[in-house]
Amino acid sequence: MVSELIYRGHEAQQASDTYSPKPVKPWSSVARPIRYLLREQRLLFVLVGVVIATLFFTVLPSPHGPRDADYSIPLTDSDSYFRETRSKVSVPQRIGFGSANPTGKIPLGLKRKGLRIVVTGGAGFVGSHLVDRLIARGDSVIVVDNFFTGRKENLMHHFGNPNFELIRHDVVEPLLLEVDQIYHLACPASPVHYKFNPVKTIISLIFPTNVVGTLNMLGLAKRVGARFLLTSTSEVYGDPLQHPQVETYWGNVNPIGKFLFLSFPFFLPPYRKLKNWRPSSVSSGCVSFDSWSWLSCP
Ligand SMILES: O=C(O)[C@H]1O[C@H](OP(=O)(O)OP(=O)(O)OC[C@H]2O[C@@H](n3ccc(=O)[nH]c3=O)[C@H](O)[C@@H]2O)[C@H](O)[C@@H](O)[C@@H]1O
Numbered sequence: 001m002v003s004e005l006i007y008r009g010h011e012a013q014q015a016s017d018t019y020s021p022k023p024v025k026p027w028s029s030v031a032r033p034i035r036y037l038l039r040e041q042r043l044l045f046v047l048v049g050v051v052i053a054t055l056f057f058t059v060l061p062s063p064h065g066p067r068d069a070d071y072s073i074p075l076t077d078s079d080s081y082f083r084e085t086r087s088k089v090s091v092p093q094r095i096g097f098g099s100a101n102p103t104g105k106i107p108l109g110l111k112r113k114g115l116r117i118v119v120t121g122g123a124g125f126v127g128s129h130l131v132d133r134l135i136a137r138g139d140s141v142i143v144v145d146n147f148f149t150g151r152k153e154n155l156m157h158h159f160g161n162p163n164f165e166l167i168r169h170d171v172v173e174p175l176l177l178e179v180d181q182i183y184h185l186a187c188p189a190s191p192v193h194y195k196f197n198p199v200k201t202i203i204s205l206i207f208p209t210n211v212v213g214t215l216n217m218l219g220l221a222k223r224v225g226a227r228f229l230l231t232s233t234s235e236v237y238g239d240p241l242q243h244p245q246v247e248t249y250w251g252n253v254n255p256i257g258k259f260l261f262l263s264f265p266f267f268l269p270p271y272r273k274l275k276n277w278r279p280s281s282v283s284s285g286c287v288s289f290d291s292w293s294w295l296s297c298p
Pocket residue numbers: 085086087088120121122123124125126127144145146147148149150151169170171185186187188189190209232233234235
């Protein structure tokens with residue numbers, strides 16, 4: 001009895017050692033999910049779902065609307081003062097995800113992607129209000145300012161905000177930053193400074209900051225493919241006939257007296273190259289243009 005048991009045990013051992021491949025079931029792994037999908041019109045329901053989702057995300061307008069509509073953020077007291085003052089800043093009309101989203105439409109349910117923006121002269125009067133507005137819109141702002149006339153107090157309420165950075169830097173020196181848009185406002189602008197030393201002011205106004213600084217910022221825009229906004233001064237309107245000035249106000253300018261100012265841009269070699277120059281928005285004495293206009297120059 002014992003020997004028989006031992007023998008049986010050996011027999012079982014031998015049987016398990018022999019390799020027996022599993023029987024192949026052709027197409028069973030593919031056919032089963034397909035059968036599942038076709039049963040009870042499940043495929044039809046999936047397709048209908050895909051169509052509804054596509055319509056939902058493409059046809060319906062975004063609740064944020066086009067990016068231009070972002071400027072409908074409720075105005076604060078300081079903003080309304082900003083509006084009343086002749087603003088040097090014009091807002092580019094087409095701000096999307098660069099050229100990838102020219103219509104500016106954002107699918108419903110998706111949060112608007114914040115832009116990375118440099119504001120030169122952002123510690124000044126106009127610049128600091130612009131920074132407030134951009135931060136409120138959800139963008140990340142880097143202020144570049146040498147504090148020639150600007151004040152840290154204008155920006156202190158943003159300190160500690162992860163979307164805000166402040167760099168003490170003179171735009172006369174080149175700077176490399178990865179950004180989507182550049183608002184160039186850095187300029188010695190105060191009449192107090194003009195009167196202190198008019199000759200030095202005109203020289204410093206035209207050459208280091210306005211020429212070298214602007215060229216540096218244009219170079220940055222070209223390098224990183226950013227859009228560029230160049231600001232001018234409300235002085236181009238001449239002595240005001242009304243205050244505050246509305247957008248339809250055309251100014252009070254003697255073109256002969258302004259010859260130097262108006263002809264100044266044409267003395268700049270890079271500007272002469274801008275044959276395809278297309279102002280995308282001209283408002284309040286400001287001109288903005290797309291960096292691709294610059295890039296498309298021969
Ligand atoms: O023309 C106008 O309508 C406005 O001009 C100026 O406003 P703004 O252009 O903002 O002038 P600042 O407040 O002096 O701002 C210029 C900024 O550029 C900076 N800056 C200046 C020169 C420079 O080389 N680099 C540089 O970063 C200054 O530090 C300052 O923060 C006047 O201050 C406003 O009262 C006036 O309404």
